[in-house]
Amino acid sequence: MSMRVRFAPSPTGVLHIGGARTALYNWLLARGAGGTFVLRVEDTDRERSTPENVERILEALRWLELDWDEGPLSQWERRERHAEAAEQLRESGHAYEDEGALRFRVPDEGELAFHDVVLGQISNPLAAIKDFVIRRSDGSPLYNLAVAVDDRDMGITHVVRGQDHVSNTPRQLMILRALGAEPPIYAHIPLLHGPDGKKLSKRHGAASVQELRDAGYLAEALRNYIALLGWGYDETTTFMTTAELIERFSLERVSKNPAVFDEQKLRSMNGRYLRELDAGELRARLEALSGRAVPPEAVAISQEKMQTLADFWPLAGFLVDRPSGYDEDAWERVMGDGAPERLRAVREALSALGEPFDAAAVEGALRDVVKRFEVKPKDVFQPIRVAITGTTVSPGIFESVAALGREETVARIDAALAHSA
């Protein structure tokens, strides 16, 4: 029997990080074993389970590059099967009618034990589980029934889901057993918390893959980071390609305790992925995210300084648009005594510069000015930086000036000079 794992997101239209990690673990498991990764929707809430919401989830999964082999089967298509199973359970005496709803009968005593791949042996006294509703009075199925029936019908062999479902497992096991079905292998992975120890939510900043994508994170970096949230390969490995992740991932090594999502670490890892990207590829991604054309030189001089694609704009956006104004703080600090005079000298030097107007030539001209005025390099460079970018933070000044071009640089210096007057 080949492995079949399934991911069943809650179709709220937003793929939360926790859900993304669950999907990733399922996907890694299936890919690593040459098995099948399938999707399905089992949320019976009509408000949530809309085609639009489901499509948004699928988009997020596609962006993460977690391809699936089938599905998702919509909840509504399987309604018949759920109804049949409920009826079967009623007829066999495993369930009974209670004020219109159908309840599953749980024995008053006894013990239900099962093996969990990450948690080990888990045992529950049945006395602690009340008879539970499996079909509402309006005839619609409830979660525990739907899951059990779907797992059976789809031949699911491995169920990897959040630890909040541990307590539901005995109920699903009882339904499966009453239906005469073979139970799958269960693995419950730890939950994700925000920095305050509470369940991760929007209050904690970016909490969905859609938000992370828009914030300029790379899918491959996110996969790497998320994989490490509850799993580790060995003592020292942090960076792994997706191929390595697939090869090395195993449920047995998944941690048992809840993890806290730390965007700073994601940023740091993303920065490294960004730096290792081919410049052309990075440019393509910047353009895809922003929908704007990005000059190759702008990418080249800012690549080593960004951590996310969004960082590009404050860093090198001055090469695309003329800054709308000057950062007040920066202006104060840099445009003090003598700065205008030095800027004028820079202006003349650059104007007089021959071709090619490249970083090396610009450096020569600017260092001449430094020498002539007998000041520190930054006394010349920082005013230029503020003049052309509006701030004190930018890529290297020679590269920046060369990338901007003589004409535009001079124009911006003139504008700054006018502003200081």
Add this chain to the structure above:
RNA sequence: GGGGGCGUGGUCCAGCGGUCUAGGACAUCGGCCUUUCACGCCGGGGAUCGCGGGUUCGAAUCCCGUCGCCCCUACCA
């Protein structure tokens, strides 16, 4: 209340009875580099492994208790 699960520096992960004076990453601090910010490199601080017992020559690692946190206990998923 009942049931279940978890507990290693601020965060994530490693550690599975001795090689642990507990390792790596992020964060933090200091230094180098230097035109800013980063990157990179070097170095530092920070954990009596929740706490208390026990087993053992020896425990972060095994056992018991205790405390804390989380989950389920819905005609939510």
